[in-house]
Amino acid sequence: MEELRESLKKVIHDLYGLDFDPDLTPSPENIPADYSSNAPLKLAKDLHKSPMTIAERLANSAFEEHIWRRAKYGATEPRDGGREGAFRKSAIVSLTPPGFLNFTLSDDFLSKKINNLSSDFSSDEYKGKTVICEFSDPNPFKVLHVGHLYTSIVGNAISNLYEYAGAKVIRANFGGDVGLHVAKTMYALKNKSLENLTIEDIAKCYIEGTALYDTDETAKAEITELNKEIYRINEAGGPRKALSRSIFSDGENTERPSPVTTGARERSEKDAFSVPDLTELYWKGRELSYDYFNQFYNSIGVKFDKFYPESTVANLGLQKVKEQLEKGIYEYSDGAIIFNGEKYGLHTRVLVNKEGVPTYETKDVGLIFQKYADYHFDKSVVITGNEQKDYMAVVLKSIEQYAPDLVKKTTHLTHGLVKLPGNVKMSSRKGNFLKAVDVLDLVRDELKSEYNSTDETVALAATKYAFLKYKMGGDIIFDPKESVKMTGNSGPYLLYSCVRAKKILSNKNEKNIDNYIYNIYEKKLAKRIIEYQTVLDEAVSELAPHKLANFLYELSQTFSRFYENCPVLGSAEESARLKLVKAYLDVMTHGLKILGIEIPEEM
RNA sequence: GCACCGGUAGCUCAGCGGAUUAGAGCACUUGUCUUCGGAACAAGGGGUCGUAGGUUCGAAUCCUAUCCGGUGUACCA
Numbered sequence: 282m283e284e285l286r287e288s289l290k291k292v293i294h295d296l297y298g299l300d301f302d303p304d305l306t307p308s309p310e311n312i313p314a315d316y317s318s319n320a321p322l323k324l325a326k327d328l329h330k331s332p333m334t335i336a337e338r339l340a341n342s343a344f345e346e347h348i349w350r351r352a353k354y355g356a357t358e359p360r361d362g363g364r365e366g367a368f369r370k371s372a373i374v375s376l377t378p379p380g381f382l383n384f385t386l387s388d389d390f391l392s393k394k395i396n397n398l399s400s401d402f403s404s405d406e407y408k409g410k411t412v413i414c415e416f417s418d419p420n421p422f423k424v425l426h427v428g429h430l431y432t433s434i435v436g437n438a439i440s441n442l443y444e445y446a447g448a449k450v451i452r453a454n455f456g457g458d459v460g461l462h463v464a465k466t467m468y469a470l471k472n473k474s475l476e477n478l479t480i481e482d483i484a485k486c487y488i489e490g491t492a493l494y495d496t497d498e499t500a501k502a503e504i505t506e507l508n509k510e511i512y513r514i515n516e517a518g519g520p521r522k523a524l525s526r527s528i529f530s531d532g533e534n535t536e537r538p539s540p541v542t543t544g545a546r547e548r549s550e551k552d553a554f555s556v557p558d559l560t561e562l563y564w565k566g567r568e569l570s571y572d573y574f575n576q577f578y579n580s581i582g583v584k585f586d587k588f589y590p591e592s593t594v595a596n597l598g599l600q601k602v603k604e605q606l607e608k609g610i611y612e613y614s615d616g617a618i619i620f621n622g623e624k625y626g627l628h629t630r631v632l633v634n635k636e637g638v639p640t641y642e643t644k645d646v647g648l649i650f651q652k653y654a655d656y657h658f659d660k661s662v663v664i665t666g667n668e669q670k671d672y673m674a675v676v677l678k679s680i681e682q683y684a685p686d687l688v689k690k691t692t693h694l695t696h697g698l699v700k701l702p703g704n705v706k707m708s709s710r711k712g713n714f715l716k717a718v719d720v721l722d723l724v725r726d727e728l729k730s731e732y733n734s735t736d737e738t739v740a741l742a743a744t745k746y747a748f749l750k751y752k753m754g755g756d757i758i759f760d761p762k763e764s765v766k767m768t769g770n771s772g773p774y775l776l777y778s779c780v781r782a783k784k785i786l787s788n789k790n791e792k793n794i795d796n797y798i799y800n801i802y803e804k805k806l807a808k809r810i811i812e813y814q815t816v817l818d819e820a821v822s823e824l825a826p827h828k829l830a831n832f833l834y835e836l837s838q839t840f841s842r843f844y845e846n847c848p849v850l851g852s853a854e855e856s857a858r859l860k861l862v863k864a865y866l867d868v869m870t871h872g873l874k875i876l877g878i879e880i881p882e883e884m
Numbered sequence: 885g886c887a888c889c890g891g892u893a894g895c896u897c898a899g900c901g902g903a904u905u906a907g908a909g910c911a912c913u914u915g916u917c918u919u920c921g922g923a924a925c926a927a928g929g930g931g932u933c934g935u936a937g938g939u940u941c942g943a944a945u946c947c948u949a950u951c952c953g954g955u956g957u958a959c960c961a
Contacts (some may be wrong), residue, residue, distance in 0.1 A: 302901095304901090304903095306903095308904090309904055309905075310905080311904075311905070312904070317903095317904080319902090319903050319904090322902095322903060322941095322942090323902090323903090332941095377904070378904085379903085379904085379941075379942085380903090381903080381904065418961090420961070423961095457960095457961055460960075460961060461960050461961075462960070462961065465960095591961090614958080614959095615958085615959080616959090617958070617959050618959095619958065619959080626887085627887090627957095628887090628956080628957050628958075629957090629958055630958060630959090631958045631959040632959090633959085634958090634959040635959060636959080638959090640958095640959065640960075640961085641960075641961050644961095666955095667888085667889065667954090667955060667956090668955055668956065669956090669961090670888065670889085670955085670956075671887075671888075671955090671956050671957070672956080672957095672961090695889090697889085697890085697954090697955095698954085698955085700954095731923080732923065734923095739923095750897080750898090750909095751896095751897070751898090752897085752898075754889070754890085755889075755890060755897095756889090756890080756954070756955090757896095757897095758895095758896065758897095760895090760896080763895080763896070763910070763911095764896085766909090766910065767923060768909085768910080768923060768924090769908085769909040769910060769923095770896095770897085770898095770908065770909040770910085771909085771923090773923055774909095774923070774924090776923090777921085777923050777924075778924090780921080780923095781920075781921065781924090782920095784920065784921065785920050788920075827898085828898095831897095831898065831908085834908085834909090835908085838908090841924060841925070842925070842926095844920080844924080844925085845916095845924070845925045845926085846925085848919075848920065849920055850920045851920080852920095862920095883921090884921095884923075
């Protein structure tokens, strides 16, 4: 209750001259009030007074303006006993030892709030700002697994939170279209026919190629060469032209490792694997991958504004690394170019390997500059798995040495792994993993067998909510059987309550009603509804979609209880209750939209 | 070894800028059972909040130590 909190804060300030932010929490069951504050207890230390004395004084003084002081504290407030005062003021205050202030909202205040509940909730926290959110980051030549599904859903929700707060949001997607994984896949792919190449073939070949790389020395050497050749193919440009030339291949400096030293072209002529084939295969595979990504994102309702294939930022990264190499930020070590993070208590990482090939680090350097060049962002958020935390810290620390402003604007958020029950870690390298599409299929199957429904909206909501309700950071156990349950704290539960609300509203029109005294169910619902704005703003400032998700669940739970106990249509209280239903649905629609969840008409 | 993250009910998780009796869901037991859609509601059992100390009138929450699990720790992404 923001108003109440503000008014308490003002009273404390007026009385004691302190700038103190009081907490206000829902009162426990045994206290006949709506909200309680422990402010007097916290204040007691600094003021050297007993908590009860402070509480007494707070309750007695400036509250007169906003809040009606109960004549005798401690007693249960009779409904009509405080009525006159309650209607005049917004809340009644009482005290309980050892120094809690308890507030009971007046029905009049509540119903006014409900009647005037704005369906366009708003925040200006990021008004006029440009925020670029990078997430999902799949690699071409590999398949999308559950982790990608998770990060896509969470990343989209966070983007939506920024949008709600007034920002212009760019959803960005960074993917490894060059790199060792591509070489591994292509190595195994060379025996396949180009004609009927599918994404499944590519996935299989990645596993095959990785196995060969790990066990077969000859294959390993060839894959290493292939990796360089892939960069060369990108240099030459293809269906999507590379942005610029490599700085290291222009021959102006002999001391540096050159990116492609061995002449893959001559070598490969002796091979069964000729360059034109390789080039064709690469672009074909890449195209296939991006089509597959787009199709998937489309199916889950996530739209990216910008794709940054690694190949498009590698050269910019190399350019920056070269510049800073001269200034001593980066240095040579064992033939590679590194950033010595140990100076800053971090790890040391390689930016360009001894083969002259830029690593992920360099591409991330290029990426941050490219993003800024493209959008002049005020804030850049990068969402990845936890395992990238230390890695990213090193990259950012190095950039901080020459572009501190960019780093200051960057936030790296991480989430945990999606794991299978029994501590089985999924690995796309080993092939024991759940694909992103598998998860959706499992949900669809459950929906079909339990409710004989093929409603894609419900399937999607179930999936999204299942991931969104967890706090980001920890690992998630995804039990294909359990996680897909359609009852309880689940997407379908939220949707179901909304559908019921819609059904009621489809019949009648509500009108405003004042001086209505809520019953227990109505009041609980009203209280929850007016907390929405506060929760939403908290979710924004903490970048915590799960807070919003859990609030919406509790809200729909409150609604379900109201629904069971308070008939709306045809009742004497109809107009007041309709108003509540409408307010409920407005809040749910708004909140679920931020989570990326749609409400169906029926289910 | 060092660093970071986690350890709350049988299971999956909230809560953790200290505050009145630690909350949900699943599972289990029982009830509502033709009323605006039961994918619902109600009641119940189930917890030494990893362990041990400390700070405090008060600790799941803060501090210290310790155990367990996960992740990271130079040429992968």
